[in-house]
């Protein structure tokens with residue numbers, strides 16, 4: 001066999017050459033987001049994580065807007081109209097820096113903007129989407145409540161009609177970007193079932209309280225939203241929303257970003273471990289030379305590549321209009337678990353250094369605890385997959 005026809009040895013950073021199937025445009029988006037992340041985010045993220053906040057969320061929103069990733073998979077209204085795989089690649093590159101930064105983009109684009117795009121009136125879309133795409137306005141998405149998490153059908157937040165107005169009362173919990181948002185997409189029970197409302201955050205009766213002392217997703221702002229007699233005009237209702245299926249369809253969009261993002265976090269941990277193993281010496285040689293280290297690295301390569309392939313396949317199904325919500329459940333369930341395994345192994349491989357913010361591994365490891373919990377816990381996705389394959393619901 002001539003050298004020309006001999007297969008190339010695998011690239012340790014992309015062992016199965018998953019990215020070789022990307023189109024030129026997709027590869028370009030990947031490179032642009034990666035370069036932005038390396039320049040604007042990676043140098044600061046440990047500091048933000050340690051501080052337990054994002055020091056300049058408005059500046060960050062404008063930077064993400066300039067990059068074109070806010071609502072990038074939506075059509076019109078200043079959004080880029082990119083394909084599902086391109087959007088996934090952006091999520092992957094952002095979460096390779098930090099899950100909190102990918103969450104910022106997911107909540108803005110896939111939860112708040114998607115809800116307005118899918119269920120909003122023309123006036124609502126024109127009023128909010130172009131500003132949100134540019135990062136001039138920040139949105140949040142309020143579904144979870146103190147007593148209603150995995151079972152959002154048990155929500156207590158109520159919206160009642162009063163003449164032509166709506167009046168909202170209730171509490172939302174764990175809401176990403178709640179205290180920095182300009183508009184909250186709030187889901188509330190009405191006499192006609194669950195509906196979505198656009199609540200400008202300066203409306204009297206609306207308060208957002210930042211949640212402190214988090215040990216995970218620290219480079220992200222998480223809030224409680226309190227609604228006390230929040231009076232809204234009739235046109236604050238998202239007219240296309242009807243029933244719990246509406247917020248759940250938004251969550252499905254955001255989970256798609258998690259499928260890719262988790263693959264990014266896994267890759268970042270594996271990459272850090274590979275570098276560390278090559279340079280850290282014990283017993284007279286690099287720890288990469290020990291069989292037990294190589295087993296850890298082999299397991300990581302497998303998880304990283306399988307997660308990458310899963311994300312790509314789900315992205316291609318989505319582009320073909322053939323992606324069912326159970327496909328996304330499988331991707332979220334599998335890829336987050338894979339990323340958790342990789343992060344834990346990478347942390348152990350870093351020894352004592354692995355518990356510091358000098359290295360990214362434990363930051364990713366604790367972030368992934370949130371990623372495994374939000375947008376449907378791992379148990380809820382296991383139940384969805386179980387129902388899909390047996391036909392028997394086991395949620396109750």
Ligand SMILES: Cc1cc2nc3c(=O)[nH]c(=O)nc-3n(C[C@H](O)[C@H](O)[C@H](O)COP(=O)(O)OP(=O)(O)OC[C@H]3O[C@@H](n4cnc5c(N)ncnc54)[C@H](O)[C@@H]3O)c2cc1C
Nearest residue numbers: 141142143144149150174175176217373374375377379395
């Ligand atoms: C940092 C962060 C950011 C978030 N951002 C947002 C946001 O922007 N907007 C928003 O609306 N929400 C947000 N969430 C909330 C998140 O979606 C919820 O935490 C999640 O849905 C789980 O709800 P819960 O925490 O109430 O847990 P619970 O539902 O109380 O679950 C507790 C445990 O019970 C298990 N469990 C529940 N039901 C079953 C069952 N039928 N069978 C077996 N086990 C079960 C769960 O899997 C879990 O292990 C965020 C959460 C975090 C941590």
